Amino acid sequence: MKILTAAQTRAADSFTINQQGIASVDLMERAAKAFTCWFENKFRPDKAIFVFCGPGNNGGDGLAVARLLHARGYVVQVLIVGDTEKASADFRLNLKALPQEVKPVVVTEAVATPTVPADAVIVDALFGTGLNRPVTGLYAAIIANINESKACLVAIDIPSDLYTDSQTPAAGAVVKAAYTVSFELPKLAFLLPQHEELIGEWHVVPIGLDAGFIAATPTSYHLTCLNSAQQLLKPRSKFSHKGTFGHALLVCGSYGKMGAAVLAAQACLRSGVGLLTLRAPAAGYTVLQTAVPEAMTLADTNKKHLSSLPKELAPYTVIGVGPGIGQEKTTRAMVGQLLATASQPLVIDADAINLIAGSDKLKAMLPKGKVIFTPHPKEFERLAGKTANNYERLERLQEFCREFSCYLVLKGSHSAVGTPEGTIYFNSTGNAGMATGGTGDVLTGIITALVAQQYSLEAACRLGVYVHGLAGDLAKAEVGEIAMVASDLIRYLPQAFQKLLQV
Ligand SMILES: NC(=O)C1=CN([C@@H]2O[C@H](COP(=O)(O)OP(=O)(O)OC[C@H]3O[C@@H](n4cnc5c(N)ncnc54)[C@H](OP(=O)(O)O)[C@@H]3O)[C@@H](O)[C@H]2O)[C@@H](O)CC1
Ligand SMILES: Nc1ncnc2c1ncn2[C@@H]1O[C@H](COP(=O)(O)OP(=O)(O)O)[C@@H](O)[C@H]1O
């Protein structure tokens, strides 16, 4: 699914209006109907509804929603903030269309806003994608009042005063919605962690924007949803054999962190790899042979930390490195040896990232077009440098992937996969139960297995994060978020892959 900017969305609206030969107010009506349909499923008509409308088309949506909710038996109060004379044409049409029983109140002073009962619902239709500066004065005061109320807050399209595509200035007063119902496509702002308290739970409802126009609109930002993950997954052919699915080498573990190696290895095996060999310090030999009997283990001569690679690298389709390896000098030397000699794709995680981040020499050795990095935000900062905010971090992600011709999974709530072309694919699965030690090791195992099976590096990253998050979501249904541990994800990988195979 594409993520478009506010300007691109406006263009899609205009194109749709022309192409379908409808009036813009008809598209507004579709938006209002789609919103109302969602709303009716969420809130019963015994709730009092307060709709706050601004002067633009977002306010127009609010007026149309008020009319539709009134027709469905809700008690609706409309509050218009701003000068109705200067309001948009579709706003004015919808103002005229309000039934007599719904008497709108024009609010000219913040103190005049009614006290909204705690069990009521506020619909925020003050500003949408047309916001072009931080709100001040009356609007800021009204937003402060709305935020103070205990009522449930539902934003139309986007919470008012939140910028759609760029950092919202700190001076603004943004509506803190419990729910945001947006039209046709999600917005970039929804995917960033700093907006959690403002956007709440977000939903996207279709309004029939022209699919051809959206397909032809260029964007760097995409969201990987079930449908695209299913298209990425390759079914196994009947005559395949273990050689078809590649031989992965996972270079992992150190004394006291052998669990990371176990998790990565088990996840790799549960993600369809043909053969798996583990390279771990000697102390891990019995642990790994016992915990992961399906994998072969080649022990390092060093007891506690990795110091060398297996003699032959040629048999391996892909090499995953990092989970639990630590940052000893000998291990850094081994990472250098890997970068210098490996000709196959590399999946680089955890301390392998930290070792590379701390050494310009190692960075300069990175092979082009063959590396997937899987950092969490702190590791990303070490690798690519500090950034002032999450928008800047996304730009840095694009720059880094271009500079090093690499793929990078920036892990988080909506993990972002960066490609050498500068495209970013956000993930749509996963939950806060996954914020627990070892889940990243599981992801390394999954992505390594997918590369072994000849998925392109881009597909391995996108499908890998999707299925990892899906396993987390399935695990959540059984164990909840609080008690979830990384091995729960491995238990649910089979169901997650099965779900992707169901059409
Ligand atoms: N047909 C369509 O296109 C469809 C559009 N749809 C809906 O339209 C929404 C976009 O509507 P929009 O473009 O009219 O912008 P909107 O967010 O209502 O605000 C613009 C108004 O606010 C004003 N203003 C801005 N910033 C301000 C500030 N800080 N403080 C004070 N005023 C400020 C600005 O005034 P001005 O800059 O001229 O002073 C202007 O009057 C979109 O989110 C979706 O909900 C759907 O119905 C689907 C079909
Ligand atoms: N709130 C969250 N929602 C969705 N996924 C999450 C959340 N928190 C963490 N994750 C996922 O869990 C994994 C954590 O990885 P990482 O921080 O490397 O853990 P570790 O180093 O302990 O293995 C990542 O894939 C990340 O996307």
Ligand SMILES: [K+]
């Ligand atoms: K809004």
